[in-house]
Amino acid sequence: MQIYNTMTRKKEEFIPLEAGKLKLYACGPTVYNYFHIGNARAFIFFDVVRRYFEHLGYDVTYVQNITDIDDKIIAQSIEEKIEFHTIADKYSNAFLEDCARLGVKKPHHQPRATEVMPAIIAYIDELVKQGYAYESGGDVYFSAESLPEYGSLSGKKIEDQMAGARVEENTLKRHSADFTLWKKSKPGEPIWQSPWGEGRPGWHTECVVMSQQYLGETFDIHGGGIDLVFPHHENELAQALALRHKPLANYWMHNGFLNVEGVKMSKSLNNFFTARDILDQFSAEAIRFFFLSKHYRSPIDFNREIIEESEKAVSNFYSSIKQLLLSQSKSYSDLKAALAIDPELDKIKLEFDRSMQDDFNTAKAVASLFDLNRIVRSDAQDPAFRLKAAALLVNLGEVLGFFGKLEETLKDKTPDLSRQLIELIISLRAKVREEKNWALSDSIRDQLAALGVEIKDGKEGCTWSIKG
């Protein structure tokens, strides 16, 4: 398994800390708003990472934080004139709902910052005691200069940051590269008691505390969007290095951005679409396909036409499987049971694995799905072989998070009476066809189509399906 490690800027062979186990942490949202479709890319991608390791037989522990105290939440609570924790609850619930709609498997743990406040305070206190952080005017800052390794993840040097003219002047800081661990609260803001007075945590400590609490002082993979490399992950790492003298994670993975017309989608640029809006327009699997058809580290342009194409691709898979099962009078469980070893199909499976193990080349892995799809659709192939191919298609598709709705879709929800009526009409039409009354025959087909019943005349007779 090759994984591109942001720390070393190259692909490395993945070696787990403990054989057969994966400890994975990926940054979740700060819950001050509905998340946008760009955020969804990260959630979907790390869902695929998790699924793939599970597919390989790993015992995976996946932890994702929910940051529910932060400046932006406070700002939003003022804007909506509601208490901050009500805002946090509202948007964390929305986050959970939207992820479920996106077909993202629930992480094993989703801790919230406010639940681990004593641990956060203790962590900061320890940093102060060991001389890596200092109190200043009721705030606490991490001293970047105190840690020689500071900047190793993002490749930034403290001196270079000085050159950036946009670093905000903060006279409480000893050095402009220092970052806030604890903020003294202003009147009306939520407060926690601390050794430095009333205040609230800065942005980064909660992730260190929560990840280490569930995964240990060092874990396998830490992930998130590319923008988190600096400052968020750099600052998490700094705290862990300072206190534990060990890397926080062995592999750092970052997904690229979603752009809109070439420019990144972000809440601050206000050029975003919420995932919930997009989910109302496209299926979750089409959205997933859209993301997975490009390598995760590359930027991807939000494009409705391409998502529509993705919609076609996904429904093509579904209809291939559906048609095959229909023609063989097989059920969903027959399909699942048909997964078997087959030399020819194993080649495709091997290719799929090869793609995935090359730093999650999902775009290439998807091509393997199409290889299988071609077999499933092909009349020229042996029926048993086609069924096996379909079983593998579903099996590998599920690794990428597809086919979650397959079982449901296959259930024939047509009421008995409707079914009998449709079949009656078709049998009457068959008589008309025997008489070669094509005009009437076609008219019946058109009228049924108008009602959403699609019929196809094959050599073996006529098949029908309900559209939509």
Add this chain to the structure above:
RNA sequence: GGCGACAUAGCCAAGUGGUAAGGCAGAGGUCUGCAAAAUCUCCAUCCCCGGUUCAAAUCCGGGUGUCGCCUCCA
């Protein structure tokens, strides 16, 4: 100013030294009363210039263009 990424057909997109995966769209053939499906075939020399090499989309140098990080952000 510092650091980094990307540039492949009409569109999306793999490919990191051996002569361009896959998808969508398109063209043509077979099949079919027609439609659909199926099936077969066709459709790029990889931003520009120079270099290394028997051999480069793939390595090196120089351009051009687009984007990102350095400030909240997946």
